[in-house]
Amino acid sequence: xxxxxxxxxxxxxxxxxxxxxxxxxxxxxxxxxxxxxxxxxxxxxxxxxxxxxxxxxxxxxxxxxxxxxxxxxxxxxxxxxxxxxxxxxxxxxxxxxxxxxxxxxxxxxx
Amino acid sequence: xxxxxxxxxxxxxxxxxxxxxxxxxxxxxxxxxxxxxxxxxxxxxxxxxxxxxxxxxxxxxxxxxxxxxxxxxxxxxxxxxxxxxxxxxxxxxxxxxxxxxxxxxxxxxxxxxxxxxxxxxxxxxxxxxxxxxxxxxxxxxxxxxxxxxxxxxxxxxxxxxxxxxxxxxxxxxxxxxxxxxxxxxxxxxxxxxxxxxxxxxxxxxxxxxxxxxxxxxxxxxxxxxxxxxxxxxxxxxxxxxxxxxxxxxxxxxxxxxxxxxxxxxxxxxxxxxxxxxxxxxxxxxxxxxxxxxxxxxxxxxxxxxxxxxxxxxxxxxxxxxxxxxxxxxxxxxxxxxxxxxxxxxxxxxxxxxxxxxxxxxxxxxxxxxxxxxxxxxxxxxxxxxxxxxxxxxxxxxxxxxxxxxxxxxxxxxxxxxxxxxxxxxxxxxxxxxxxxxxxxxxxxxxxxxxxxxxxxxxxxxxxxxxxxxxxxxxxxxxxxxxxxxxxxxxxxxxxxxxxxxxxxxxxxxxxxxxxxxxxxxxxxxxxxxxxxxxxxxxxxxxxxxxxxxxxxxxxxxxxxxxxxxxxxxxxxxxxxxxxxxxxxxxxxxxxxxxxxxxxxxxxxxxxxxxxxxxxxxxxxxxxxxxxxxxxxxxxxxxxxxxxxxxxxxxxxxxxxxxxxxxxxxxxxxxxxxxxxxxxxxxxxxxxxxxxxxxxxxxxxxxxxxxxxxxxxxxxxxxxxxxxxxxxxxxxxxxxxxxxxxxxxxxxxxxxxxxxxxxxxxxxxxxxxxxxxxxxxxxxxxxxxxxxxxxxxxxxxxxxxxxxxxxxxxxxxxxxxxxxxxxxxxxxxxxxxxxxxxxxxxxxxxxxxxxxxxxxxxxxxxxxxxxxxxxxxxxxxxxxxxxxxxxxxx
Numbered sequence: 001x002x003x004x005x006x007x008x009x010x011x012x013x014x015x016x017x018x019x020x021x022x023x024x025x026x027x028x029x030x031x032x033x034x035x036x037x038x039x040x041x042x043x044x045x046x047x048x049x050x051x052x053x054x055x056x057x058x059x060x061x062x063x064x065x066x067x068x069x070x071x072x073x074x075x076x077x078x079x080x081x082x083x084x085x086x087x088x089x090x091x092x093x094x095x096x097x098x099x100x101x102x103x104x105x106x107x108x109x110x
Numbered sequence: 111x112x113x114x115x116x117x118x119x120x121x122x123x124x125x126x127x128x129x130x131x132x133x134x135x136x137x138x139x140x141x142x143x144x145x146x147x148x149x150x151x152x153x154x155x156x157x158x159x160x161x162x163x164x165x166x167x168x169x170x171x172x173x174x175x176x177x178x179x180x181x182x183x184x185x186x187x188x189x190x191x192x193x194x195x196x197x198x199x200x201x202x203x204x205x206x207x208x209x210x211x212x213x214x215x216x217x218x219x220x221x222x223x224x225x226x227x228x229x230x231x232x233x234x235x236x237x238x239x240x241x242x243x244x245x246x247x248x249x250x251x252x253x254x255x256x257x258x259x260x261x262x263x264x265x266x267x268x269x270x271x272x273x274x275x276x277x278x279x280x281x282x283x284x285x286x287x288x289x290x291x292x293x294x295x296x297x298x299x300x301x302x303x304x305x306x307x308x309x310x311x312x313x314x315x316x317x318x319x320x321x322x323x324x325x326x327x328x329x330x331x332x333x334x335x336x337x338x339x340x341x342x343x344x345x346x347x348x349x350x351x352x353x354x355x356x357x358x359x360x361x362x363x364x365x366x367x368x369x370x371x372x373x374x375x376x377x378x379x380x381x382x383x384x385x386x387x388x389x390x391x392x393x394x395x396x397x398x399x400x401x402x403x404x405x406x407x408x409x410x411x412x413x414x415x416x417x418x419x420x421x422x423x424x425x426x427x428x429x430x431x432x433x434x435x436x437x438x439x440x441x442x443x444x445x446x447x448x449x450x451x452x453x454x455x456x457x458x459x460x461x462x463x464x465x466x467x468x469x470x471x472x473x474x475x476x477x478x479x480x481x482x483x484x485x486x487x488x489x490x491x492x493x494x495x496x497x498x499x500x501x502x503x504x505x506x507x508x509x510x511x512x513x514x515x516x517x518x519x520x521x522x523x524x525x526x527x528x529x530x531x532x533x534x535x536x537x538x539x540x541x542x543x544x545x546x547x548x549x550x551x552x553x554x555x556x557x558x559x560x561x562x563x564x565x566x567x568x569x570x571x572x573x574x575x576x577x578x579x580x581x582x583x584x585x586x587x588x589x590x591x592x593x594x595x596x597x598x599x600x601x602x603x604x605x606x607x608x609x610x611x612x613x614x615x616x617x618x619x620x621x622x623x624x625x626x627x628x629x630x631x632x633x634x635x636x637x638x639x640x641x642x643x644x645x646x647x648x649x650x651x652x653x654x655x656x657x658x659x660x661x662x663x664x665x666x667x668x669x670x671x672x673x674x675x676x677x678x679x680x681x682x683x684x685x686x687x688x689x690x691x692x693x694x695x696x697x698x699x700x701x702x703x704x705x706x707x708x709x710x711x712x713x714x715x716x717x718x719x720x721x722x723x724x725x726x727x728x729x730x731x732x733x734x735x736x737x738x739x740x741x742x743x744x745x746x747x748x749x750x751x752x753x754x755x756x757x758x759x760x761x762x763x764x765x766x767x768x769x770x771x772x773x774x775x776x777x778x779x780x781x782x783x784x785x786x787x788x789x790x791x792x793x794x795x796x797x798x799x800x801x802x803x804x805x806x807x808x809x810x811x812x813x814x815x816x817x818x819x820x821x822x823x824x825x826x827x828x829x830x831x832x833x834x835x836x837x838x839x840x841x842x843x844x845x846x847x848x849x850x851x852x853x854x855x856x857x858x859x860x861x862x863x864x865x866x867x868x869x870x871x872x873x874x875x876x877x878x879x880x881x882x883x884x885x886x887x888x889x890x891x892x893x894x895x896x897x898x899x900x901x902x903x904x905x906x907x908x909x910x911x912x913x914x915x916x917x918x919x920x921x922x923x924x925x926x927x928x929x930x931x932x933x934x935x936x937x938x939x940x941x942x943x944x945x946x947x948x949x950x951x952x953x954x955x956x957x958x959x960x961x962x963x964x965x966x967x968x969x970x971x972x973x974x975x976x977x978x979x980x981x982x983x984x985x986x987x988x989x990x991x992x993x994x995x996x997x998x999x
Contacts, residue, residue, distance in 0.1 A: 028152040029172065039175020044182035060151070070158065073151035074144075 010089050013037060017045055018054065018078060018086040026075035046076060054082035121540050121563040122166040123157040126173035128536070128568045132529070136180035145183065149176055166540070174533075196522040203523060210495065214488045215530045217887060218578055221484035222535030223542065224477040224880065226571040230543040230561030232470050235383060237566060239457035242377035243315045245418075249381075250425060251455040252283070252415040252432065256723050261459065262450070263411035266393070266404060268439065269308070272415065272452075275435050279428040280417040282314035286381060287413050288555075289400055290822070290854070291389060292662050294362035295349055301662075301854045302345065303556045304363075304389035305380050306396055312340075314418050315381060321346075322357035322372030329392035333405060336392050337368045343376040345388040363391070364662070366398050379558060381416060384462025386558040400822070409446055409710055409785065414460045429454050446710065449721045462557050466546075469869055472950055473876050476630060481574065483626050483884050485582040486619045487891045492524070492586040493616045494898050517587045524583025532575030539563055539571065589615055616895050617931055623891045624935025625942055627884035628972050632943040634881035635964035636954055637874035643956030644867040649701055650798015652740035656691075656828040657837055658699050659856040661844075663821035674754055674816040676847075677732060677823075683843040684827060689836035691828045694738040695815060698729035699824045700800050701866035711811070713771050714781040714788070726767065727800055728784070728811040730820050735812070736762075736795060738828050746778040746793030754816035759789035767809035768794045784811065786818060803866050804955040825853070833858045870955060885972065888935075889979040896928040897983035907987055908995025920988040928980025929973075936969055943968075 010018070013035075020034035032042050049055045057076050065072035078086065130149045137145045156169060185194055204211045240246040252272065254262035264272075269285045277283075286307040293302045312324035320343060329336040339361070341350075350356050360367050368391065380387035397403045404412060419428055436452035458467060496503070503516060543561030561567070668676055677695055684693040698706045708725040718724055735741075736748040744765055753760045761782060768777040768791075781788045797807050815823065825844075829836045837856065844851055857865070864871075900907075907920055947959040957964070 027155060028148070029156050032172065039172045040178035043175055043179035047179075047183065059147075065151075070154045071147060071150040073155060074148040 010085060013041060013045060014049060014054075015086065015089045015093070017042065017049065018082060018089070021055065021076050022078055022083070022086055026077070027073055031076075049082070050076075053079055054085050055079060056082075120157060120166075122169040123153065124563055124565070124568065125536055125540065126153045126157075126169055128572075129170075129173045129176050129533070132572070133176040133180040136177075136184050138183060141183055145180070149179075170537070193518075193522075196519050197526070199519065200523040200526045204526060207495070210491060211527070214491055214527050215534060217484045217487055217890075218528065218531030218582070219534035219538060220883065221477075221481035222532055222571060222574050222578060223538030224883075225474075225481050225574050226535055226539040226567060227542040227545075227561065228470060228474050228477050229570045230539060230563065230567045231546050231559070232467065232474060233564075233566055233570075234559060234561045235458050235463035235467055235470070236456070239383045239461070239463060240315065240381050241379055242375055243317060243381075245316065246457060248419045249315075249416055249457045250419060250428065251457050251460045252417060253453055253455050253459075254411070255451045255453050256449055256725075257721075260453065261455070261464070264413040264415045265408050265411050266396075266413060267406065267408040268411070269413055269415055271439060272432070272435055273308075275431075275438075277417075277428070277431040277435070279420055279423040279431045281420045282310055283415060283417040284308045284311040284314040284381070285393075285413040285415040286311060288380075288382060288385060288387060290660070290662060291391075291399065292364050293389070294365075299851075300349075302388045303386065304339075304391060305382070305387040306393055306399060307380075307390050309392045309394075311381065311390070314416075316418075317375060317378055319372035320375045321354070322370070324372055324374070325390060325392050330394050333394045333396075333403075334398060335394060337366060337395060337398065338371045338392065339363065339368045340372045340374055340390045341370055342374050342378065342386075342388040344386070346373045363389070364399050368395075381457070382414065382461040383458040383464075384466070384557055384559045386556045408443060412707075416457060416460070425454055449723070462555075462559055465869070466559065468953070469873050469876075472633075472873065472953070473880075475949075476633065476877055476880050479626050479630055480880050480884050480887075481578065482581070483623050483887050483891075485578055486623045486626075487887050487894075488527070489582040489586050490616055490619045490623075490891050490894055492520075492582065493589065493619070494894060496520070496586055496589070497898070520587035521579075521583050524579050524587065528575050528579030528583070531578070532571060535575070536563070536568070536571050539567070543567075585615065613899075616898075620888075620891050620895045620931050621935040621938060623884075623888040624932055624972065624976065625939035627881070627888040628936055628939030628968055629943045629946055630877065630881040630884045631968035631971060632939075632947060632964055633950065634874065634877035635968050636947060636950065636957060636959070636961060637870055637877050639957040639961060639964055640870040640953070640955045641867060641874045644803045644870050645863070647799065647803050647956065649803065649863065649866075650741060650796065650800075651700060653738065653826075653828045654859055655831070655833060656738075656826070657833040657856060657858045658824050658826050658862055659853040660822070660824050661695075661851060661853055663823075663851070668819070668821055670819045671755075673819040673821060677815065678751075679847060680825075680844065681732065681734070683847060684825070684840055687836065687839045687843050689829050689831055690840065691830045692734055692738040693825065693827045694734040695732040695823045695825055696729050696735055697731075697815070697820050697823055698800075699826065699862065700739070700798055701803060701862065706801055709784050709811070711785075712783040714783075716771050726784075726809045726811050728813055730813045730815040730818055730823075732815045732823075735826075738826055740828075741798060742796045744794045744796055745776070746791070748793055748795070749812060749814050751816075753792070753814040757817070759786060759817055760792040760814055761789045762793045762795050762812040763791055764795050764810040765797050766807040767811065770809055782811070784813065789813075869953065873950075873953065885975055888972075889975040892928060892932060892976055893979040893982065895931070896924065896980050897986075899927060900924050900983045900987040903987070904990065904995050907990060908992050908997075911990075911992035912996060917988040920990075921984050924984035924987050925977075925980055928984065929976060932973060932976030932980070936972060939972075940965065940969070 016035040016037065017031055020031045023034065025031045025034045028039070028043060028046065031037075031046070032039055035042070037045075046055065046057075050057055055076050056079050057074050059074055060072040062072045127150065130146060130153070134142055134146055153169070153173060156172060181194075181197070238246065240249060243249070252264070253260060254264065254268075256262060264285055266285075269283070273283045284307065286305045289304055289306055291302050291304040293300050307325065309325040309327050309330035312318075313327075317324065319340065322340075324340055325338070329338060341356070346352060346356060356370050357372060359370050361370060362368075374390070379385070380390065391399055393405070396405060404410060417428070419425070432452040432454065436447070436450065439447040439452075440450065456463075458464065506516060507513075539561075540563055543563060546559050546561065547557065663673065663676070681693050681695065684690055706727050706729060708727045711724055711726050713724075731749060733749050733751045733753070736743055743762075745768075746762075749760065749762055761784070763777060763782070765775070769775045771777070772780060775794075777791045777794060780791050782791060783789070795810075795812065798810075799805060800808060800810055825840075827833070827836070827840060841853060844853060907923075910920065910923075943965065944960055951959040
């Protein structure tokens with residue numbers, strides 16, 4: 001598998017997915033629940049992020065799965081690169097200063 | 111694979127897993143196994159983790175993600191960029207014409223969904239005849255056959271002979287009978303369907319108890335020695351709240367104490383296809399539960415028998431083995447068995463399947479035709495669209511695309527359409543497969559038939575979808591990829607219509623649709639006429655206001671003396687109720703679904719011909735039977751109160767029987783032996799219908815209930831007003847003499863007669879539904895073609911108008927073309943209908959397969975639909991502005 005260098009900027013979707021994984025959502029459907037993205041977006045994105053070296057996937061111990069009578073699950077964790085990339089992205093997003101939106105209070109005043 | 115399955119797979123999970131299987135070929139081979147495992151794991155998690163189970167739409171929308179995911183993986187290691195290109199191009203083309211795409215997908219989804227639904231019903235009967243039993247494909251029903259009659263039941267001694275032959279072709283042979291039981295759980299008596307079974311039944315089926323034990327051979331050691339029963343999981347849950355201490359508890363069954371020894375596994379309903387039992391009692395308890403000692407009477411058939419084929423044994427070997435047993439029975443008991451054969455039959459033939467499968471077979475043929483029409487329709491749509499894409503195709507050919515590439519492109523579009531339709535059709539099936547029981551009227555049997563979406567049904571849907579894609583995709587793809595280059599590139603309106611070949615094809619498709627839908631309309635019409643006829647047939651009794659209810663005196667409580675006394679008091683009380691005109695009792699209500707019993711007879715002075723069966727249907731009836739139901743007595747008298755106790759045995763026969771066995775037809779005073787010694791014919795009753803509304807005249811025998819006591823009878827009441835108003839008072843009167851006496855299967859005479867035409871009603875309903883669908887599709891197809899043809903002729907119409915043709919001439923021009931096509935379709939359809947309808951002739955009543963009225967009606971309906979479908983585009987063509995039409999390109 002070729003490890004392409006991580007792109008300088010991550011898409012919002014990718015950030016959301018990395019963020020969801022960093023918050024402890026390790027499985028495909030949990031990530032969908034956390035991000036609100038569809039399965040058609042999340043699964044290809046997971047593959048891509050893994051290829052870019054931002055994610056690492058592991059298979060659950062098949063013995064555990066077999067004992068519970070179900071197939072094993074694949075779960076995802078961030079790599080060091082992934083943590084760094086997510087940190088950068090969050091930093092960048094933080095630089096978006098709060099703005100006044102018509103009909104909404106600023107989050108800080110909430 | 112099998113350990114990956116959930117313990118209780120939901121239909122939604124099955125469908126989701128099917129999506130995975132469908133999309134898997136898209137994934138590069140190297141990644142496929144991992145990919146599949148990942149999706150399975152996650153879908154599984156979704157199915158099991160959601161509180162209260164997953165919601166089907168959620169599950170399915172999420173599962174749809176397998177397709178983009180698989181496509182994304184494929185694109186990264188793409189070796190054949192053309193195929194991906196084709197796919198993208200197809201998706202884009204379809205998305206650009208959402209109206210066309212929606213109509214095509216919906217049309218095909220209806221076709222695929224209808225086929226899959228009906229298949230799921232047939233599958234439930236034929237492929238899973240005995241639910242919750244492993245290896246039920248190795249089970250075979252054993253039946254006696256004589257002359258033209260088959261499915262004759264076993265007597266217990268017959269069963270023992272087969273069992274003790276220890277045929278090596280069978281690992282075991284068991285027998286059972288469905289009985290209504292009166293179960294006392296707490297206060298009220300409750301009616302439950304049970305089965306009296308040979309104690310090896312569970313062993314032969316290979317069913318183990320979920321709790322406690324099943325019946326075992328020890329339970330069949332001696333008559334009356336083992337009052338035990340096994341109850342169903344459904345009863346245990348429904349009535350005992352899964353009480354774990356149920357084993358060992360004593361229940362009153364028909365007034366006798368029985369001990370529960372076990373609970374059957376979930377989903378087990380007994381060996382009878384589609385008819386659910388809730389309790390199983392050992393054979394040796396027969397006389398405690400149902401009247402009479404049936405264990406020694408070789409002549410009285412009442413059991414359904416079946417066996418499990420030994421590993422490696424074929425049905426042919428098994429048939430040869432039972433032939434030997436039948437020959438031995440014929441030798442040992444010539445009077446009963448001389449001409450009886452023993453035959454193997456599928457397990458479903460002994461249950462509900464035997465009744466429903468023939469109808470469902472017809473319906474399957476019908477939905478297949480609907481799918482064909484849907485295919486022809488969509489093929490027509492694709493052809494029309496290909497006409498519009500002529501220039502695009504010509505350009506692609508001109509810059510070097512090969513014909514194969516174009517065909518592949520067009521086929522990819524068809525495949526995408528088919529895949530979407532297959533998925534939509536499957537969704538439809540999830541909801542409709544459970545509808546079979548919903549369309550049945552109340553029946554006096556515990557019918558439990560339900561289709562489920564299982565792997566076999568999925569495979570069928572997949573196959574149907576593939577065939578569909580080929581049928582509707584290939585023809586237009588081939589036709590469209592062969593344009594004449596030069597005119598297409600020049601984009602002249604006339605040529606863009608496509609070659610002659612394609613126009614011919616589209617018209618052919620419309621003719622086919624019209625023809626096929628005419629066949630379906632004729633079929634629907636025939637069954638409607640059958641229904642109409644059947645409800646007009648004279649059932650032989652003229653009582654119409656009143657009701658029937660079954661009673662069960664609980665075997666053993668009454669005997670030949672106290673029973674009739676009780677009946678007399680009962681009828682006296684009931685007839686005393688305000689609103690009751692007359693009341694009687696009988697073991698059989700005419701036209702009860704499932705048929706009646708028969709008995710062997712000897713007739714004084716009649717020489718039985720070699721091989722002539724002497725079995726005659728009978729009912730045991732109380733005095734007042736003929737008066738209550740309104741059956742005229744042609745000669746002699748009916749049964750009267752004096753035909754009781756030790757009085758000389760008297761019987762009443764029907765006219766058919768009198769004519770059959772006595773030359774002059776005057777049987778009064780002659781004698782018959784039906785197994786209880788010689789009885790004298792007291793009277794001859796008018797013929798009626800007994801087992802089915804469409805049966806030919808049959809011999810019938812009425813025996814006096816007060817002389818031959820039976821505790822399982824039906825109370826028949828004729829009222830002077832609304833039976834619903836009278837019933838509660840009758841119930842009160844019955845309770846007053848015996849509070850334990852349950853009345854069940856209460857039906858007004860009207861309801862009873864309606865239930866007797868169940869099969870034609872079901873057929874008319876389903877055929878009517880699908881016939882209407884087909885008609886709508888065909889009309890849509892015709893409309894499409896005519897609208898298209900009219901638009902192709904715009905310029906020509908402009909010229910005609912400019913040269914002086916008026917609007918009505920244009921209208922006629924287009925109408926003639928449309929109706930010409932419809933007329934051709936009708937002609938082909940009529941020929942087809944005449945060829946095809948004899949298939950259902952045996953299920954029709956009072957109407958021939960080639961019924962002129964039905965053919966004419968179908969023809970008129972179809973031509974009217976065709977007229978409407980043509981009128982709309984014809985009007986549009988005729989109201990064109992000639993100047994604009996001339997300029998039209």
